[in-house]
Amino acid sequence: MAERIAIYLLICFSIFLGCNNTNIPSEWRVVHLESASRSDIITAAAFGSDDKGLLITSNRGETLVFSKNEEEEWIQLNQIGHHLHDMKIHNQESLFAVGNDGTILISESFGNIWEEVDSGTRQPLTALAFGDSSTGVAAGREGTLVRTDNGGITWNIVESNSESFLRDIVHIGNNTWFAVGSGGTILSSENDGRVWHSVKSGTNKNLSSIAFADEKNGFAVGAEGIILRTEDGGATWRELPPIISAGLLSVRFYDNDKGYIAGFKGSLFSTMNGGKTWQTENTYTDIGLYTVSFNGEQNVIVGGELGTILMNELPK
Secondary structure: OHHHHHHHHHHHHHHHHOOOOOOOOOOOEEEEOOOOOOOOEEEEEEEOOOOOEEEEEEEOOEEEEEEEOOOOOEEEEEEEOOOEEEEEEEOOOEEEEEEHHHOEEEEOOOOOOOEEEOOOOOOOEEEEEEOOOOOEEEEEHHHOEEEEOOOOOOOEEEOOOOOOOEEEEEEEEOOEEEEEEHHHOEEEEOOOOOOOEEEOOOOOOOEEEEEEOOOOOEEEEEHHHOEEEEOOOOOOOEEOOOOOOOOEEEEEEOOOOOEEEEEOOOOEEEEOOOOOOOEEOOOOOOOOEEEEEEEOOOEEEEEEHHHEEEEEEOOO
C-alpha cells in the first residue's frame, strides 16, 4: 500500500513540474537597484506602451519610485512618504498606487508627480485592479473593498461581507471579479464589483495572489506553498499537489499559455501551457520574490527583497 502511495505521489509531482515543457526561459539576469537599501522590497511594477517602466520599493513607511531610462538602467525618480503595496497603469496613461492608511495615489506624469485621492477608508490597501476605463477596485485589510466607476476620480466603500485581510484582486471579464486573502478567503463578484460573496476554497491557509489564464482557468497561491486551481471560472477550486513548502507570493499570466509563480526562498515556476504543467526556474537566489510583471512582449520581470530584479525574455 505504501509503495502504491509513493508511486502516485511521484506521478503527481512529475505531472505538475511538466518535465516535457519546451521553450522555457532558463537564464535570468539579475539587477540590483543601486539606491535601494537591503531592506527595500520591490512590491509592484508598471510598464507603458512606449516601453516606459516604473518600479516601487517599500520600506518602513516610505516608498522609492524607480524609472527605466533609455539605457535600460533603473534610476530613482522620487521618494513618497507612504508605504505603497501595489501599482497599476490605467488607460495607458494614468498610474494608480495603493498603500497603508487607505492611501490611493494617482500620477498623470508617469511617476514624476503624485496626487492623493480620497479612498473613504483608513484601512491598508494592498491590491488594485481595473476592469475597464471606468471601473476599478482596491482591496485591503479587514475585508476592505473600495470601488470607482469614473476612472479613479472618486472611490466608495463596497461591502465585502468578510473580515479577512485581502491580498490580491483580479478582473477576468464579463463583469466578474475575484479577491483572495487570509484564512483561505476567496471572494467573487458577478456584477462588476458592486456585490461580493464568498467562494469555498477548501483551505484555511492564507492566500496571497490570484490570476487567470483565461475566463475558465485560474490559480491562487499562498502560505506553505499552497496552489489552488479552478477550471470552471472560479465556481470551484481544488488544491494541487505541493511542490515546495515555502510561501508563494505572486501568480501572473502574460497570456492564455505563459504564466509564472514566485515566492519565498527564490521560488519561481513557469508554465507555457496555461498551467497544465509547471517547471522550476533556476534563480540561484534565496531571497523572497514578491511580484511578477511583464514588459510588453519582451520580458518577464520579477521583483523581490534587497531591491533585486530578475529579468528574462518571454518565450516566443
